[in-house]
Amino acid sequence: MLVDSVPEQRAEAAPAPPNRRVVRSVGLLVSVAVLLLVAVASVAIGAKELSVAQVWHGLFADSGTYADVVVDERLARTVLGLLAGAALGLSGSVLQALTRNPLADPGLLGLNAGASAAVVTAISFFGVTSLNGYVWFAFLGAAAVGALVWFLGGSRGATPVRLALAGTAISAALYGYLQAVMILDDAALARMRFWTVGSLSSASDETIWQVLPFLAVGTLLALGLARPLNAVAMGDDTAKALGADLNRTRALSMLAATVLCGAATAACGPIVFVGLMVPHVVRSFTGPDLRWIMPYAAILSPVLLLGSDVLGRVVARPSEVQVGIITAIIGGPVFIFLVRRRRTAQL
């Protein structure tokens, strides 16, 4: 992943034949249906078993019973999962196109490390204890590292390899700092060990409203970049020849990816592999056109995230396994499978 920058496939030169378009449109509708199912499951299933009637009551006739509170919490959690999942999928799509590396991941650019380091600072030095307080720090941390990676990576002359190296280097230094603080400060350790695994369980309406504007801006930005990034995917020279503004596209892509991933990480903690896996799988049936990859990734990433979350709620009843752990345990083998399937020449 780190130095690998071979484009998976060449971007399409001609528009897809009409029948393929139909297939892809129908596929998109099916994906939306699956997403709805998973969302319903996410509200209905959990550590506490509820009947269909109880869920219905909680959703449409909320009267503050215990079951209603559970449903409320699950609803917030589901909405956050939808938003964060979509954000991770989109930012992964953008990063993979930007770095021309089909195995790129937001963690690769140091965004997770930046968010973690900022949160540990907030806990240890500013005495922030509420989850809502972390959000801003995490977001600022991810954004600061995003900017730093961008400048160290060469800003205008940034290349995929340089960006990846800068991300790795900054992650390394920040994790050293993170561990030092956790060793010296018990309070930081007490909180960080739960934050760093990535979870949806702390979702609240407030968190959602805090990150929503960023997610909206990031999503619009990302979708607008689909076309120029399609050009970038064909190599710097070809992209220039096609009239794409490389530097502007790169800067805006970095911004979009950072905003999306930063906001998602701020709300849930670092969640790995969603941003990597989904765009990669999506690409295998949509082809390399980002105008299709992005909507698919935005719909299927929450499917994976919410699905993992539901799984995490039921595998260890009555306790829960955090969603970040489930995505890594599912994602690791999938990642290895993808790596093995690629031809040696491409690796």
Place this chain on the structure above:
Amino acid sequence: MAPRGGVRALRGPGGASVRLDVRALVVVVLLMAAAFAASVVLIGTGDFPISSGDVVRTLFGEGTAGQEFIVNELRLPRVLVGLLVGASLGLGGALFQAVSRNPLGSPDVLGLGQGATAGALVMIVLFSGSAAQVTIGALVGGLVTGALIYLLAWKQGVHGYRLVLVGIGVSAVATAVNGYLLTKADFVDAARAVVWMTGTLDGRDWNQVWPLLWLCLLLVPLVLANARGLRMMEMGDDVSHALGVPVERVRMLLLVSAVLLTAAATAAAGPVSFVALTAPQLARRLTRSPGPNLVPSLFMGAALLVTADWAAQRLFGDGQLPVGVVTGVLGGVYLLWLLVTERKAGRI
């Protein structure tokens, strides 16, 4: 005439000849001196400071009884563990980087550290195990991870990039497992686990020295005997194959050695980060020689680790930080420096 400026050939009777890289030799001697000096200073550092002269005298058996106890029983084993761990990591890292043909192909990136940590955390969190049990857990974790990565990366041979990428995947899963174990631990165990995960030499004694020493005595000659084949492998599998190097056999042997060295070092001191990544790169910059630079990397690792341990004890005052914090931060800074200078040189 020599094949390259600075490389000399020593020829003896009967056609025997030895290739000598003068600059590399000088670098190795200097690194040995640096490692020794850092060790002496480190032994002298602590609640009862001892002057360097006294340390050397005591090491040669001419110190007072009190000094002998502090030096030989308390501080020397710690320093020896540090030297051996550093050397193992330096050599292991050089092997991984050479085999994967990737400067980032270090055990940190490949997930061996994470795998060993998983083994150790299982012992700490689930069994509240003793130090010895934790060591064994880490060793088993590291070896199992190494075997797993090798098997998963195997597909008509082990290709460099595939090894690194599979390692990244395994590493991520192990990280998640470790995160989960940490959330399940009670607070005391969690604190112990975090210190272990950072890598520390605190409380190491002769029990850790001997196994590491034997392993190094066994593996280092084995590795060096295959170093010439490894040098050829830098030129790609096809070329080295054509030159008569049994590529897969050499690669497997060296990878197994590297995994053993790294796992043993990690079991002894925890996953001290970045020594394996930086030592070979620094050594290479000093010797300015292509090739895996195995011996210089080994001594560079030893010197680095002991110096970092001294820095950890000295710079941060009372709240002694484990050595892994220093190597982690230094490693990151080094990588950034690398990035800036390589960029100026226009290489990446």
Place this chain on the structure above:
Amino acid sequence: MNRLSAENVTLAYDQRVIAEQLSVEIPDNSFTVIVGPNACGKSTLLRALSRMLKPSQGRVLLDGQVIQSMPAKKVARTLGLLPQSSIAPDGITVADLVGRGRYPHQGILRQWSAEDERVVQESMAQTGVAELADRYVDELSGGQRQRVWIAMALAQQTPLLLLDEPTTYLDIQHQIDVLDLCAELHEEQGRTLVAVLHDLNHAARYATHLIALKGGEVIAQGAPNDIVTAELVERVFGLGCQVIDDPETGTPLVVPAARKARVRAGQPAVTEAS
């Protein structure tokens, strides 16, 4: 009996079969060139002949022995290969890289003999890179670099030398340059050379023995003057052409038919790239 041959070999990557029941003899002291369209299996055949690829059936014989069963270093003292992909280690000098060709002649107790020294000097002189000895390989031009790699293969001192597309990525004068060098090695030193080449005219001009492959089968083999005909080119490459005498050497020269002539003959003016 020739030194190098393949007997009924089946060659495959994973499950993808490239050639079945293929038999090839490399005449001793020949400059054999393998030609054929893209993906016809020419590089694969070369890989099998140089034991990079183990045939799933059949066997490759070197001096009457199955090549896989011979000690690696012994093979490497008899048969050299210049692969398509080779990596010059960072910061390596020309002399050092060429010196690495001596590996099969060395051992732990014999790391750098006077003989090694002499052969490296000779190889560099023959390929015309002696004056570059202390330069870094990274700094060289493509043509110079290819000469250095050939020098490395020469330093291996093998009677048989296999080259996989040695002229790819070179401009025309360097292509000729490399081929002249090969011809020299063949004529003056009596080495047996086997090369895969893309350019049919180069092959016809330099080869003493030509093997035309298509779809993993040998379509024709023999001296270029005997086998290169318009029919053969049509059959192997699917290209209408005239074959005339090369005004310089008298060897066959393939001149593709003009676009209009091919359209008239019912061939598509643009063939699908394979």
